[in-house]
Amino acid sequence: MPTPTPPGTVRPTTPADLPDLARLWNDAAVMRHVGFPDGLGITADDLGRWWDALDGDPRRRHLTIEAPDLGYCGEAHDRADPAGETATVDIKLRPAAQGRGLGALGLSAALDELFGRDLARRATVDPHRDNAPALRLYERLGFRPDPEGSTAEGHVVLAVTAAAWAARSARPG
Numbered sequence: 723m724p725t726p727t728p729p730g731t732v733r734p735t736t737p738a739d740l741p742d743l744a745r746l747w748n749d750a751a752v753m754r755h756v757g758f759p760d761g762l763g764i765t766a767d768d769l770g771r772w773w774d775a776l777d778g779d780p781r782r783r784h785l786t787i788e789a790p791d792l793g794y795c796g797e798a799h800d801r802a803d804p805a806g807e808t809a810t811v812d813i814k815l816r817p818a819a820q821g822r823g824l825g826a827l828g829l830s831a832a833l834d835e836l837f838g839r840d841l842a843r844r845a846t847v848d849p850h851r852d853n854a855p856a857l858r859l860y861e862r863l864g865f866r867p868d869p870e871g872s873t874a875e876g877h878v879v880l881a882v883t884a885a886a887w888a889a890r891s892a893r894p895g
């Protein structure tokens with residue numbers, strides 16, 4: 723039986739990825755889901771400063787998602803608080819890369835590393851209530867509503883704990 727082809731790959735972001743990342747963040751079709759209906763409008767200089775801050779911070783990681791037929795697909799980013807309690811996680815794919823399992827791939831890689839390195843006890847996301855693909859993705863990966871979470875109006879905070887992620891990852895299949 724042939725080995726199934728993985729839908730894509732996930733690797734640490736490098737400075738060479740920043741032009742693709744700027745295109746992702748400036749794409750209104752992507753960024754409208756996270757509160758920027760016209761895209762972020764970020765410049766190369768701004769992005770360079772953002773990268774410098776991220777690159778020197780051990781509590782943050784940025785991953786790049788790629789697929790053989792599409793090249794650059796998107797990002798996963800996590801940022802743990804100083805106490806190592808909670809990490810916020812972001813996932814974004816360019817439109818051509820959506821709907822083929824790459825969101826789960828990228829987010830799972832981020833959570834594996836976050837919890838595998840014991841950088842946080844739980845991870846949170848805060849999708850808009852109308853963002854059905856994001857809500858479905860998070861639910862499928864084990865995120866559940868966080869009663870203590872507070873975020874912008876219209877959004878909901880969901881959380882997955884390190885223990886729940888480990889139990890899920892240990893499941894056969």
Ligand SMILES: CC(C)(COP(=O)(O)OP(=O)(O)OC[C@H]1O[C@@H](n2cnc3c(N)ncnc32)[C@H](O)[C@@H]1OP(=O)(O)O)[C@@H](O)C(=O)NCCC(=O)NCCS
Nearest residue numbers: 755813814815820821822823824825849854855856858859
């Ligand atoms: C959210 C995002 C990361 C999801 O990743 P993805 O790889 O595209 O995920 P999929 O398209 O496979 O969809 C995830 C699930 O939502 C379902 N779904 C897709 N569109 C849907 C819709 N309009 N209504 C309901 N469910 C939908 C899919 O069927 C799938 O469910 P399944 O696992 O049961 O099959 C991606 O769509 C994205 O980058 N969106 C723009 C940025 C964004 O919203 N980021 C998240 C901010 S919180």
